[in-house]
Amino acid sequence: MSIRAGVVKAWGNAPIYDSIDLPAPSNDQVRVKVLGAGVHTLVRSRAAGKHFSVAGKNPPHVPGTDGVGIIPETNQLVYFNALLSPTGSLAQEINVGKRDVFPLPEGADPDTIAVLVNPAMSSWMALTTRAGVQPGSGVKVAIIGATGVSGQTAVQISKAFGASEIVTIGKPGPKLEKTKELGATALVPLAETLTDTDFSAAADVDVVLDYLWGDVSSAAFAGIIKARKNKSQRLNWVEIGALAGETQAIPASLLRQANVAFLGCAPGSWTFPELYGQTPAMLEALVKGGVKTDFAVKKLADVESWWNETGGARPLVKP
Structure with missing residues (x-):
């Protein structure tokens, strides 16, 4: 069947509102009518052809890594992950794997869930799967890049944790x-x-959630380690984003004098079965914790006109 979607025809170009052919779902897929999808940093990076998950692939590309929608056959409201789907969520409908679909918890606001799960996923998976932290453990967390959407979500996730x-x-x-x-x-x-x-306020944390990397991370690492009272205390430094640069300098002498583990957090560093196992608890935490963020509703049909807008609230796309 033919549906309308945002389609990137060349890496780096704004998507255009166009028709695509969506085949019938396979036996391990389900068709979802999309109600809303967030335009996350990951979505933009993939649409520009700069993310490792699209390496070796060529346009056309339908952006969008997740969203909220309705399963037409059951009228069930669900969150869906589209990272493994042939097409993205900036579309009227999408076929996703049955394992990638999760019922929304009672009391969930669909728009908030559509915007927040991706940024929440980064900190949730960093804490649970990568750093091995259990909810309620009283972990001490530092967040580098806390002023962005993902960073501010990480603050709320850490509190709910x-x-x-x-x-x-x-x-x-x-x-x-x-x-x-x-x-x-x-x-x-x-x-x-x-x-x-002065990084001394973060000197004795257990986990660093790093959304910036680059020179900021390099300065923070040196400042935290030098101020650390118990250098044998384990510090899990989880690299999530690289908004300040793809590389950072790590002095060997600092690395040797402290018990630090550098970890990455993205598909590959965690498995999709691990993500499937964590998603229901993460959705519950978002709802019960009242996690929120600002967003701006955008029409999918107008995607080409607003795609390159900078600043402001994160877009929530409505078909």
Whole structure:
């Protein structure tokens, strides 16, 4: 059948509103009518052809890695993950694997779920699958890049997780101050010269959720390790995003004097069965914890006109 979708015809170009052929779902798939899909950093990176998950592939490409929709046969409201689907979620309908579909918890707001699960997934999987932390353990967390959507979601996820300390690290200003309202117990504003930043508030954390990497991460690593009271205390440093650069310098002497493990968090570092196992609990935590974010509703039909807009709230696309 023919449906309408946002279609990238060349890597880096804005999607256009076009028709695509969507075959009947296979035996291990289910058809979902899309109600809303978030345009996450991951979605934009894939649409630009810059993410490792699209390496070796060629357009046309339908962006979108997840969303909320209805299964027409049962009228059930669900969250779906589209990372393994042939087409993306910026479409009227999509075929997804039956294992990638999860009923929404009672009381869930579909729009909020569509926007938040991807940024929430990064911190949830970092804490559970990568760092091996259990909810309610009182873990102490530092978040580098806490002023972005994913970072602010990570603050709320950490709070819902029962973290005893949540240290937010980012550019000084209203967005960093807002993290106090979301659950941060201490703030580390980055100095204009990064190495002048006082990272002592994060000196004794158990886990670092790093959304920036690059020079910011390099300065933070040096500052945290130098201020760490018990250097044999395990520190799991989880690299999630690279908004400040793909590489960072790690002095060998600092690495040798502390018990630090550097870990990545993305498909590949965790398995999809692990994600399937964590998703129901993550959805419940989002609802029970009242996790929220700002978003701006956008029409799929107008995707070409708004795609390259910068700043503002994260887009929530409605077919």
